[in-house]
Every structure is written in C-alpha cells, then in structure tokens.
Amino acid sequence: MSRFTAMTIALIAIGALVAPAGAASKGPAAGKTVHVGVIADVTGAAGVYGTPQKNAYDLANDDIKSGALDAGGANLSFDVADAATDPAQVVNLMQKFTTDPQTSMVLGPTLSGEAFKAFPLAVRAGFPAMGTSTTAEGVTAIGPTIFRDSLAESQVIPTTVARTHAKWKYKTAAIIYGDDNAFTKTDGDLFRRELEKIGVQVVDVETFHIKDTDFQPALTRIDSKKPDVIAIGGLFPEATKIIQQAGKLGMHAHLFGGNGLNSPDMYAVAGPAAQGTVVGAAWYVGAKYPENLRFVKAYTAKYGKAPDQFAAQSYAAAEVVAYLVAHGATTKDELLAGLRNVRVIQTVLGPIGFDVNRDVKSSPVILQITNGGFTYFH
Numbered sequence: 001m002s003r004f005t006a007m008t009i010a011l012i013a014i015g016a017l018v019a020p021a022g023a024a025s026k027g028p029a030a031g032k033t034v035h036v037g038v039i040a041d042v043t044g045a046a047g048v049y050g051t052p053q054k055n056a057y058d059l060a061n062d063d064i065k066s067g068a069l070d071a072g073g074a075n076l077s078f079d080v081a082d083a084a085t086d087p088a089q090v091v092n093l094m095q096k097f098t099t100d101p102q103t104s105m106v107l108g109p110t111l112s113g114e115a116f117k118a119f120p121l122a123v124r125a126g127f128p129a130m131g132t133s134t135t136a137e138g139v140t141a142i143g144p145t146i147f148r149d150s151l152a153e154s155q156v157i158p159t160t161v162a163r164t165h166a167k168w169k170y171k172t173a174a175i176i177y178g179d180d181n182a183f184t185k186t187d188g189d190l191f192r193r194e195l196e197k198i199g200v201q202v203v204d205v206e207t208f209h210i211k212d213t214d215f216q217p218a219l220t221r222i223d224s225k226k227p228d229v230i231a232i233g234g235l236f237p238e239a240t241k242i243i244q245q246a247g248k249l250g251m252h253a254h255l256f257g258g259n260g261l262n263s264p265d266m267y268a269v270a271g272p273a274a275q276g277t278v279v280g281a282a283w284y285v286g287a288k289y290p291e292n293l294r295f296v297k298a299y300t301a302k303y304g305k306a307p308d309q310f311a312a313q314s315y316a317a318a319e320v321v322a323y324l325v326a327h328g329a330t331t332k333d334e335l336l337a338g339l340r341n342v343r344v345i346q347t348v349l350g351p352i353g354f355d356v357n358r359d360v361k362s363s364p365v366i367l368q369i370t371n372g373g374f375t376y377f378h
Contacts, residue, residue, distance in 0.1 A: 026072065026073045027071075027072025027073060027074070027325075027326040027327060027328060028072065028327070028328035029071075029072050029073070029074040029325050029326070029327075029328050029329070029330050030072055030073030030074060031073060031074070031075070032074050032075065032330050033074070033075040033077070033102075034071075034074055034075065034076045034077070034104055034325050034330050035077050035079055035100075035102050035103050035104060036076070036077070036078050036079065036103065036104060036105045036106070036107060036321055037079055037081065037093070037096075037097030037100070037103045037105070037106045037107070038053070038054075038057050038078050038079060038080040038081065038106070038107045038108050038314075039081055039083050039090060039093045039094060039097070039106060039107070039108035039109040039110070039114075039118070040053040040054050040057075040080055040081070040082065040083065040108050040109070040110050040314075041082070041083050041084065041085040041109070041110040041111065041114075042054050042080070042082040042083075042084070043082055043084045043085070044083075044084040044085025044086065045085045045210070045211070045235075045237060046085040046110050046111055046235070047085065048236045048237075048263060048265065049110050049111075049133055049236070049263075049310045050082070050083075050085075050110045050310075052307060052308050052310045052311035052314070053080075053108070053110060053132065053133070053310050053311060053314040054080045054082075055299065055302075055303055055307070055311055056299070056307065056310075056311040056312070056314035056315040056318065057078040057080050057107075057314060057315075057318060058078075058080070058302075059295075059298060059299055059302055059315065060078055060314075060315055060318035060319075060322070061077060061078055062302070063298070064076050064077075064322065068294070068298070069318065069319065069322050070322060070323075070326050071322040071325045071326050072325060072326030072327065072328075073326075074325045074326070074330065076321070076322060076325050078107070078318055078321075079103070081093045081096075081097075083108075083109055083110070083114065085110075085111075087113070087114055087117055090109045090114040090117060090118045091117055091118055091121065093109075093118075094106065094109075094118035094119075094121045094122060094129075095121055097127075098121055098122055098125040098127040099125070103332075104128075104330060104331055104332045104334075104335055105127070105128045105129065105130070105321060105332060105335045106122060106127065106128070106129040106130075107129070107130050107132060107314070107317050107318075107321075108131065108132065108133075109131075109134070110133055110134075110310075111133070111134065111181075111182075111183065112131075112134045112135060112136035112139060112181075112182040112183040112186070113136075113181055113182045113183065114134075115131055115134040115136075115139050115142070116136075116138075116139070116142070116182060119131075119139070119142040119143065119146050120142060120143065122143070122145055122146065123142060123143030123144070123145050123146065126145060126332070126333075126336075127145055127332055127336075128145050128147070128332055128335050128336040128339055129145060129146055129147070130146075130147045130148060130149060130317050130320075130339075131146070131147070131148035131149075131150060132148070132149055132150050132310070132313040132314045132316070132317045133150050133259075133310050133313060133314075134148055134150060134183075135148075135150050135151065135152050135153045135156070135183060135186075135258075135259050136152070136153065136182040136183045136185075136186040137152065137153070137154055137186050137189075137190075139152070140357050140358045140359050141357070144358075145336055146358060147339055147354055147358040147359075147360075148358070148359060148360060149313055149316050149317050149320065149347075149349070149352060149360045149362075150259075150282060150313050150360065151259075151282040151360060151362055151364055152359055153183070153186050153187055153190055153258050153259065154186075154190060155359070155362075155364060156258055156259060156280035156281070156282065156364040157187065157190040157191060157194055157258055157280055158190075158194050159280060159364045159366060160256060160258065160278065160279075160280030160364070160366055161191070161194040161195060161198065161231075162194075162198070163278075163366045163377060164229065164254070164256050164278055164366075164377075165198055165200065167377075167378075168228065168229065168254055170200060170227075170228035170229045170254065171200060171201060171228060172200065172201045172202075172203050172225070172226070172227045172228050172229075173191075173195050173200050173201070173202055173203070173227050173228065173229045173230070173231060174202070174203055174204040174205070174206070174222040174225060174227040174229075174230045174231070174253070175188055175191050175192055175195075175202060175204075175205045175206070175230070175231045175233065176205075176206040176207070176208065176215070176218060176219075176222065176230065176231075176232055176233070176234070176242060177191070177205075177206075177207060177208075177231075177232070177233030177234065178207065178208055178209065178210055178233060178234055178235070178238060179207040179208070179209070180209045180210055181210055181235070183235065183259075183260065184210075184233045184234055184235060184260065185233070186233075187231075187232075187233025187234075187257070187258045187260070188205070188207070188233040190258075191231040191233060192205065195231070203225040203226075203227050204221060204222050204225045204227065206218035206219075206221060206222060208234075208238060210235070210238065211237070211238075212238060213241060214245075215238075215241055215242045215245050215246075216245050216248075216249065219242070219245055219246050219249055219251065220249065222251075222253075223249060223251050226253075227253050228253060228254065229253050229254045229255070229256065230246070230251075230253045230254070230255050230256075231256055231257065232255060232256070232257035232260075232261065233257065233258065233260070234257065234260050234261070235260040236260060236261070236263050236265075236266070236269075239257060239260055239261050239266070239270075240266060240269040240270040240274075241270075243255060243266070243270040243273050243274050243277060244269075244270045244271055244273055244274075246273060247270075247271065247272065247273025247274075248273075254276070254278070255276075255277040255278070256277060256278035256279070256280075257277070257278075257279055257280070258279070258280050259279075259280065259281060259282070259309070261277065261279045261369075262279050262280075262281045262282075262308065262309045262310075262367070263308055263309075263310075264285070264305075264306065264308050264373040264374065265308075266279075266369050267369055267370065267371050267372075267373070272371070274369045275369060275370065275371060276368060276369065277368070277369045278366060278367070278368050278369075278377050279366075279367045279368070279369065279374070280364055280366055280367075281309055281364065281365050281366070281367050281374075282309055282312075282313065282349065282362060282364060282365070283309045283312040283313065283348070283349050283365065284365045284367060284374065284376065285306050285307065285308075285312075285373065285374065286375075286376075287350065287365075289346070289347075289348065289349075289350050290346075291319070291346055291347055291348045292312070292348040292349075292350075295307065295312070295315055295348040296348075299311060299315075306373070312348050312349060313349065315347075315348050316347040316348050316349045316352065319345065319347045319348065320339075320342070320345055320347065320352075321335070323345050324338035324339070324342075339354065339358075340354075342354055349362055350362065350363075
C-alpha cells in the first residue's frame with residue numbers, strides 16, 4: 001500500500017460520500033498531478049458508445065477544474081485516446097498507458113471483446129484498470145487489477161427476463177444474437193438460460209455477425225414460429241436494424257434486450273418499431289440521485305443533449321477516481337489499494353461499491369423505449 005496512511009484507508013473503507021457540487025476540498029494529494037488514461041472508441045463502429053464516454057471525461061475534467069467534482073485539490077486529468085474500434089489500436093494504447101510513468105490508471109476500453117485483448121496487459125503490469133461498458137462474462141476474471149463499474153449482463157438479464165415475464169406472461173420466446181462478439185454471445189447464452197429456467201419454451205435461436213445488415217431471413221424464420229417475445233443480443237448498429245426490420249415484417253412479438261440497446265438514439269434510428277422495446281440497463285437519466293441530477297444538467301448544457309448510460313458509467317468512474325485521489329491516492333499502487341478498499345461511494349449511478357470479484361455492486365433498472373428516449377418499465 002506504499003504511502004497510504006491508516007487514516008486514508010479508513011476513510012476509503014468507510015466510504016464517505018463524494019463531495020457535493022461546489023464543495024471542493026484540500027486533501028492529502030492537493031497540488032499533485034495525476035493522469036488517468038482513457039481508451040474509448042470515439043470513432044469507428046462503436047463510436048455511438050465511445051463518443052458519450054469521451055464527453056463524460058471532458059466534462060469531468062471541467063468539473064475538477066471548477067470544483068464541482070472534488071479531487072481534493074489535486075490536478076487530476078482524464079486523458080482520452082481514441083481506439084477507433086480497432087482491436088490493435090486498443091492493445092497499443094493499453095501498452096502505452098501502462099508503461100507511461102505519468103499515468104496511474106486506465107479507464108476503458110469501450111467493448112468487452114477489446115477488454116479481453118487489452119486487460120491482460122494491465123494485469124501483467126500490475127496496473128489498475130476499470131471497464132465502464134465491458135459487461136460480458138469473465139471480464140474481471142482476467143486478473144486481480146481489473147474492476148468495472150458497469151453491471152455485467154449476468155446482473156442485468158435475469159432481472160429483465162423476470163420483470164418482462166411477470167408482466168407479459170409469455171410462454172414462448174425466440175432469441176437472435178451476434179455469435180462473433182463476446183458481449184452479444186454472452187447475451188444469447190444468458191437469455192436462453194434465464195428463459196428456460198422459468199419454463200419458457202425457446203422455439204427458435206438465430207445468430208448473426210457484426211456488420212450484418214439484412215436480418216429479414218432470420219426474422220422470417222422466427223415469425224414462422226410465432227413466439228410471444230423476441231430477445232435481442234446485439235449492439236446498437238445491428239439491434240436497430242433488427243427492430244426496424246421486425247416492424248416492416250409486421251411482427252407482433254414483444255421485444256427486449258440487454259445493455260447494447262441502451263442508447264437514447266434507438267428510437268431515432270430504429271423508428272416507431274422500437275416503441276415499447278424493453279431494455280435492461282444500469283442507469284436511468286431520470287433517476288433522482290443528487291449527483292445524477294447535477295450531472296444530467298451539466299452534460300445537457302455542455303453538449304446540447306442528455307447523456308446516455310455510457311456517459312453516466314464513465315462519469316461515475318471519474319467520480320470514483322476523484323474520490324480516491326481526494327483521499328491521497330496518486331500512484332498506480334495507491335489507486336489499486338484504494339479500489340480494493342472501497343465500500344460505498346455516491347455517484348451518478350447511485351451508491352456503488354465493488355464485490356470480491358471486483359464487479360460493481362449496484363442494481364439494474366428496467367426501461368422501455370419511447371419516442372422521447374426511455375421511461376421506467378412497470
């Protein structure tokens with residue numbers, strides 16, 4: 001734990017609340033400079049997720065300078081690098097950050113498949129890294145320095161299935177998922193497991209590949225089985241096309257999916273067919289947590305549109321890091337020790353901590369797509 005004092009560790013273990021807006025303090029790291037590397041897919045196929053992440057870190061940098069986000073007087077900077085949805089670039093950036101003596105931690109990358117390639121480098125370097133949108137199974141099992149503040153699909157999908165089943169009372173289901181991506185394959189496996197667990201008959205399973213655009217043959221096969229519901233395991237580009245094409249075919253099954261569908265642009269891209277689609281998520285823009293109210297207002301003012309879950313989870317990661325720095329953690333070893341001792345921190349996601357597997361301890365929310373974004377699913 002190097003220079004961590006007993007008082008610092010005690011404060012982290014207690015989990016004192018993140019300082020409210022405008023209440024910046026002077027902590028043991030006051031005046032010190034701390035750099036945190038961020039790997040995000042700002043461009044490329046995953047730019048729909050990575051751009052809000054970059055925005056969130058840029059806002060966090062602004063908030064630290066203004067005192068709205070308390071880093072204890074330290075010069076904390078989140079340095080965003082664009083991985084451009086290129087696995088090789090993700091690995092190069094992780095290598096760059098983990099060998100840079102000025103960088104103390106890494107946040108990202110954006111996609112789970114990227115994490116499986118990049119996080120082993122952080123583990124070998126004994127370097128703390130946190131995923132903010134890497135929800136596939138096995139991400140934190142990569143090694144003891146890997147954390148995530150994004151709910152795993154295994155934490156979200158069981159609740160999604162249970163809640164939709166309680167309301168819709170369905171008896172049959174079909175599943176369509178991407179079989180060449182760690183995240184979407186996880187969704188497909190989990191949907192099948194959870195549906196069969198509650199006695200729902202899975203009448204058809206269809207797969208696709210990333211960048212596919214024509215889903216009508218698969219949807220036609222599904223429609224021939226007349227399922228009550230269709231579970232979608234997909235990322236934004238494919239999921240929007242699946243929903244849109246299901247609407248054109250006149251399919252009447254209820255639709256639901258996991259985190260890949262959790263973008264406020266779903267309705268704008270997929271169109272009216274998206275209305276009513278249920279999404280398991282980790283965050284809701286309308287949540288009344290004080291930190292979230294401030295974040296949504298500031299983000300909307302800066303970017304002209306409300307944040308999404310990917311922005312919120314990134315900003316929450318910035319809050320966690322700022323909290324640790326405010327309590328004296330400035331080196332990679334100190335930040336790693338701090339993460340291991342976190343109990344509860346108030347964030348835009350609500351109160352969060354980490355379990356023994358370094359996964360976030362939080363509760364999922366079940367949302368429904370509307371033409372204005374999302375609303376709670378009741």
